[in-house]
Amino acid sequence: MxxxxxxxxxxxxxxxxxxxxxxxxxxxxxxxxxxxxxxxxxxxxxxxxxxxxxxxxxxxxxQAAELLKQKIEAVTCSFAHRAGEDGKLFGSVTSMEIEAKLAEAGVEVDRKKIQLVEPIKALGNFEVPVKLQAGVIATIKITVVAAE
CATH class of the missing domain: 3.40.5.10 (Ribosomal protein L9, N-terminal domain)
Structure with a gap:
């Protein structure tokens, strides 16, 4: 049967x-x-x-996730934090700060979808994946520089 x-x-x-x-x-x-x-x-x-x-x-x-991915990948987030002489930050760049920078650029992303393993604690350029709907993964370019 x-x-x-x-x-x-x-x-x-x-x-x-x-x-x-x-x-x-x-x-x-x-x-x-x-x-x-x-x-x-x-x-x-x-x-x-x-x-x-x-x-x-x-x-x-x-399709909606692909459009959001294009918007996210067009944005470069720059952060200026105080840092020591060896390039380590006195704080860190967290997913909340990344979410805020993306919101300033007009891209709304839930911070839980930002796949930041641990907060960024050094100067330099970083790429952080963002898990979107339907298995689409976007990459955010992040630049951390020393504040004056």
Whole structure:
């Protein structure tokens, strides 16, 4: 008997998979438990329609993320902090400061998406990845100079 899974079932498949199981397993366990529905033509067409809708939605998210990536990569963030003679900062550049600089440039990014492993504590040029929607990753160019 062919069924469409509505939940992930270990050893059988994931949501939306069309699988063949024994009729008793489907009738007595999967269908009454709401884990699966029978794979008739109506349910198969409905599944295909839902997959097409999700695909369109993912395309729109990807396009929006690509536009945001272009905006982010066009911006170079410059920070002037007090530093010692060896080039170490007396403070650090954090994701909050990076978020504020991007906001000044007109790019709104949540600071949790800025993938700064640890705060920047030295002078120089750095590249920090930003994780956007749909798996798109942008890179921010950051320059840290000594304040006068």
């Amino acid at each position: 062919n069924i469409i899974l509505t939940e992930n079932v270990e050893g059988l498949g994931t949501i939306g998979d069309l699988v063949k199981v024994k009729p008793g397993y489907a009738r007595n366990y999967l269908i009454p438990g709401g884990i699966a529905v029978e794979a008739n033509t109506r349910n198969v067409k409905q599944l295909e329609h839902q997959k097409r809708q999700l695909e369109r939605k993912m395309q729109k998210l990807t």
